[in-house]
Amino acid sequence: MTGYEGADLAIALINVVLLGLLFVVAIAIARMRSLFAIVMLSSIYSLISATWFVALDAVDVAFTEAAVGAGISTALLLGAMLLTSRTAKPEPRKFAIVPLLVCIATGLILVYATIDLPAFGDPDSPANTYVGTDYIERTPEEIGVPNIVTAVLASYRGFDTLGETGVVFSAALAVILLLGFGERSLSASIGRRKGGKE
Amino acid sequence: MIGAAAIALIVAIGLMLIRALSGPTLYDRVLAMNSLGTKIVLFIGVLGFVLGRPDFLDISVLYALINFVSTIAILKFFRYRSFQVPLMRKTNTPRQPRAAEGGEDG
Numbered sequence: 499m500t501g502y503e504g505a506d507l508a509i510a511l512i513n514v515v516l517l518g519l520l521f522v523v524a525i526a527i528a529r530m531r532s533l534f535a536i537v538m539l540s541s542i543y544s545l546i547s548a549t550w551f552v553a554l555d556a557v558d559v560a561f562t563e564a565a566v567g568a569g570i571s572t573a574l575l576l577g578a579m580l581l582t583s584r585t586a587k588p589e590p591r592k593f594a595i596v597p598l599l600v601c602i603a604t605g606l607i608l609v610y611a612t613i614d615l616p617a618f619g620d621p622d623s624p625a626n627t628y629v630g631t632d633y634i635e636r637t638p639e640e641i642g643v644p645n646i647v648t649a650v651l652a653s654y655r656g657f658d659t660l661g662e663t664g665v666v667f668s669a670a671l672a673v674i675l676l677l678g679f680g681e682r683s684l685s686a687s688i689g690r691r692k693g694g695k696e
Numbered sequence: 697m698i699g700a701a702a703i704a705l706i707v708a709i710g711l712m713l714i715r716a717l718s719g720p721t722l723y724d725r726v727l728a729m730n731s732l733g734t735k736i737v738l739f740i741g742v743l744g745f746v747l748g749r750p751d752f753l754d755i756s757v758l759y760a761l762i763n764f765v766s767t768i769a770i771l772k773f774f775r776y777r778s779f780q781v782p783l784m785r786k787t788n789t790p791r792q793p794r795a796a797e798g799g800e801d802g
Binding site for chain 1: 699702706709710713716717719722725726728729732733736739740743746747751752755758759762763765766769770773777
């Protein structure tokens, strides 16, 4: 890190604060019944988690999270709400012990699995010993962009990324063709059936 | 100094979150979301300087674009209950878009 001397502490603080905000939003989403509010809160969740990804230096993941989570999926959820009701069904609050135990057990297993992970930035870890060092050494002179992930995605594996883009594009095209646009779309036909309401 | 700005932005994000969680009407929530997006953009910009990498500014500019477009989409949804209404008002449209009642919250 080339920042000032408190940068490590700043990163730790930012991680704690952003994860705390994410926790609050997630609890609120689980508790709420108004679907509009839940859509808004899920958009907020995506924005905050995208910020957290930026703080963790995973810029490309953050980018996808902001574009898909905060942008597209908010619009898609709102569009889906045109076809359903506005509020979720109220559920009777009963304390379920088995799902809680399953969640706690899974969390404990995951925490136990992190013990075997190599330390952060360990030069002897498998991620840093094989092809990764090659990318790190050759990116500055071959590609010349500051972010090595960008160089790998857009240049070294450029055809792979192009193929992924083609797959996503054709999937979106198929969905649009199935659901339709404008007057002939699914939501418009349902709106006509309800006599123009909603 | 930049650290103080970052802390102030975090506090502002917390306040926006409180408004988004407890907002009585939908418009409070939309406004809180939009404002929180702006705070996130500013925070990412400040974060770049805190971590010594000012190229985070590019990312924050792109977030500003996404935030703007999604706010427009949500407000259009609230106004017309549909995404398929053109934003420009035509003079002789056959179906006049119905104004939303607004403010209801389940």
